[in-house]
Amino acid sequence: MKNPLRHFGPGTLIxxxxxxPGTVTACTLAGANYHVTLLWAMALSTIATIAxxxxxxxxxxxxxxxxxxxxxxxxxxxxxxxLALFLVLSAILIGNAAYEAGxxxxxxxxxxxxxxxxxxxxxxxxxxxxxxxxxAIAFLLLFIGNYRTIxxxxxxxxxxxxxxxxxxxxxxxxxxxxxxKGILLPRVPKDSWLTILxxxxxxxxxxNLFLHASLVQExxxxxxxxQAARKDTYISIIGGxxxxxxxxxxxxGIQSSTTVRHAADLxxxxxxLYGTSAKYFLSLGMFAAGITSAITAPLAAAYVAKGVFGWDxxxxxARFRSVWIVILMVGVIVSSCGYKPIxxxxxxxxxxxxxxxxxxxxxxxxVNRRTVLGDHVNTRRQNILGVLIVLATIAxxxxxxxxxxx
Numbered sequence: 001m002k003n004p005l006r007h008f009g010p011g012t013l014i015x016x017x018x019x020x021p022g023t024v025t026a027c028t029l030a031g032a033n034y035h036v037t038l039l040w041a042m043a044l045s046t047i048a049t050i051a052x053x054x055x056x057x058x059x060x061x062x063x064x065x066x067x068x069x070x071x072x073x074x075x076x077x078x079x080x081x082x083l084a085l086f087l088v089l090s091a092i093l094i095g096n097a098a099y100e101a102g103x104x105x106x107x108x109x110x111x112x113x114x115x116x117x118x119x120x121x122x123x124x125x126x127x128x129x130x131x132x133x134x135x136a137i138a139f140l141l142l143f144i145g146n147y148r149t150i151x152x153x154x155x156x157x158x159x160x161x162x163x164x165x166x167x168x169x170x171x172x173x174x175x176x177x178x179x180x181k182g183i184l185l186p187r188v189p190k191d192s193w194l195t196i197l198x199x200x201x202x203x204x205x206x207x208n209l210f211l212h213a214s215l216v217q218e219x220x221x222x223x224x225x226x227q228a229a230r231k232d233t234y235i236s237i238i239g240g241x242x243x244x245x246x247x248x249x250x251x252x253g254i255q256s257s258t259t260v261r262h263a264a265d266l267x268x269x270x271x272x273l274y275g276t277s278a279k280y281f282l283s284l285g286m287f288a289a290g291i292t293s294a295i296t297a298p299l300a301a302a303y304v305a306k307g308v309f310g311w312d313x314x315x316x317x318a319r320f321r322s323v324w325i326v327i328l329m330v331g332v333i334v335s336s337c338g339y340k341p342i343x344x345x346x347x348x349x350x351x352x353x354x355x356x357x358x359x360x361x362x363x364x365x366x367v368n369r370r371t372v373l374g375d376h377v378n379t380r381r382q383n384i385l386g387v388l389i390v391l392a393t394i395a396x397x398x399x400x401x402x403x404x405x406x
Contacts, residue, residue, distance in 0.1 A: 009229065010215035011236030013296075014053060014208050016155045019162060019240050020293035021106015021286050022099070026198040027244050031251025034189050036174070039182035039245055041196045045203035046241030048389045051382065052204060052360060053212050053233050055367045060213035062223045062376045067213050067359075068307025070366050085308045088362060091355040093327070096207055096301040098347060100331030103297060107134045107290020108335060110283035134287075135332035138294040142324055158292060161285025162243040168273045169246040172253045179249060193399050197354075200396060203244065204389075206359040207300035214303055223376060294331065298324030357393045364390060 030038045056067065063070060068088055075081040108130035115130075188196070216229050250270065270278035302323040305311070311319055364386045367378050378386065 009219050009232035009236070010057070010212055011053070011229075011232035011234075013155065013215065014212055014233075015236040015240035016158050016289075017208055017211070017293055017296045018049070018203055018205050019158055019243055020103060020202075020289040021109065022102045022198075022202040022293075023244055024247060024282075024286060024289065025102075025106065026195070026202045027247035028251040028254075030195050030199055031248040032254045033195065034192055035252040036179050036182035036249060037187050037189055038192060038196060038199065039179065039248055040184065040186040041199045042203065042241065042244050042248060043183050044186075044392075045200050046237060046244070048200075048392075049204045049241070050234060050237050051385050051389060052209060052363060053237060054230055055363055055378070055382070055386070056209040056212040057216045057229045057233055058226060058373065058376055059363070059367055060216040061220060061226055061229055062373050064217060064222070065213075066303060066307050067210050067363060067366065068304045069310075070372060071362055072308060072310065074366065074369060074372065084362065087358055089304060089308050091358045092207055092210065092301055092304045095355040096297045096327050097330040097334075099205070099207070100294060100297045100327050101334035102347070103290050103293040104131045104134045104138075104331040105290075105335040107287045107294060110285070110287030110290065113279050113283035114287075131332050131335040134290060134294060134335075135328055137291060138298070138328055139325070141291075141295055142298060142328070143321070155288075155292060157285060157288035161282065161288070162240075162246075164270060164273060164281065164285075165243055165246040165250055168270055169249040171272045172250060174249050174252065183245070193396075197396055197399075199244075200393065201354075201356070203241070204356055204360075204393075206356050207297060207304075209359055209363055210304050210307075211296060211300045226376070294328070297331075298327040301327045354397045357390055357397060360386070360390050360393065 027042070030042075059065075059067060059070065065073070068085075071084055071088060072081065075084050111130040111133060212233075220229055253272070267279035267282040270282055274281050302320050305323045306320060309319075311317065364378075364383070366372055367386075368383065370377055
């Protein structure tokens with residue numbers, strides 16, 4: 001009872017990572033534009049997340065190494081190894097840079113709502129200080145390294161925001177028959193493919209697969225704790241999926257005349273519960289979600305680089321720090337360049353959706369190798385589900401690209 005958070009495992013942190021500014025934005029846009037029609041996409045994304053994160057957790061516990069290290073270890077032909085590591089490194093660096101811009105922008109939305117005057121003039125140029133402030137906070141927490149207590153506080157804030165969305169979903173009194181149909185009957189409204197891809201990208205986050213494989217090694221001790229790790233994963237991610245569904249339901253109640261552009265507009269989904277103060281509550285949650293994700297995304301990229309190049313595990317080494325500093329700087333610069341935050345966040349989710357098949361394919365190959373997992377390799381049912389996920393994400397990515405180009 002002294003520390004109620006001590007029982008929270010890596011699954012909770014993974015769920016908190018994907019319930020970030022991107023999730024709030026993508027789900028709100030999905031609900032505002034298509035009402036509850038796309039709930040099926042979020043439900044299937046949650047199932048896919050559970051399947052892939054369980055594989056990543058099993059790899060970390062049984063093999064005792066992360067995904068990047070295992071890929072480098074298992075592929076022996078030099079050319080294929082170099083190609084595979086290049087694909088992994090490129091996917092994570094590009095995806096996390098885009099994701100980081102969304103994290104910084106989403107957290108900055110929260111700051112801008114609480115502090116409207118965030119723009120200042122320096123040497124004749126106009127600068128938005130909100131993204132710079134977000135970047136400075138994330139930099140200090142990462143550089144010092146002692147951020148666990150602060151991170152737990154931020155996770156609590158995100159969970160409070162999530163609870164508010166779930167309560168609001170009931171307060172708004174939606175048509176539950178329509179909600180059930182939205183979850184169980186897949187429908188694709190006109191021009192909704194990029195939104196569907198964004199929902200997948202904001203839920204099945206590629207860098208979380210690398211993080212989960214590393215986090216379980218610190219929480220538990222080997223294959224004997226697989227059951228605890230699975231329970232933690234299932235409960236946490238199902239909870240995160242329900243929160244995302246609740247956000248879509250809340251947003252479906254936004255009046256069609258309302259254009260969603262910033263945090264105050266997103267807060268329309270909370271107004272039935274909190275009234276005009278909703279924007280401040282959501283802004284605090286967006287800031288907390290942004291900081292949490294702004295920390296984990298650069299760290300994941302640094303972990304991947306460490307695994308690809310075989311660096312030591314010293315988190316304060318110059319090489320390790322240089323990776324997360326670059327990712328953080330890209331996020332701050334992109335979010336400060338005048339692009340609309342909503343557009344940056346949407347691009348980040350779409351980028352993640354396009355990169356997911358690459359990472360998922362490597363993970364699926366690894367967890368079927370007995371030299372790695374022994375008797376804990378995938379079952380036939382897990383392989384069928386894994387292949388379906390990869391094929392679905394490839395098809396969805398190609399469809400999204402064609403819609404974006406044409």
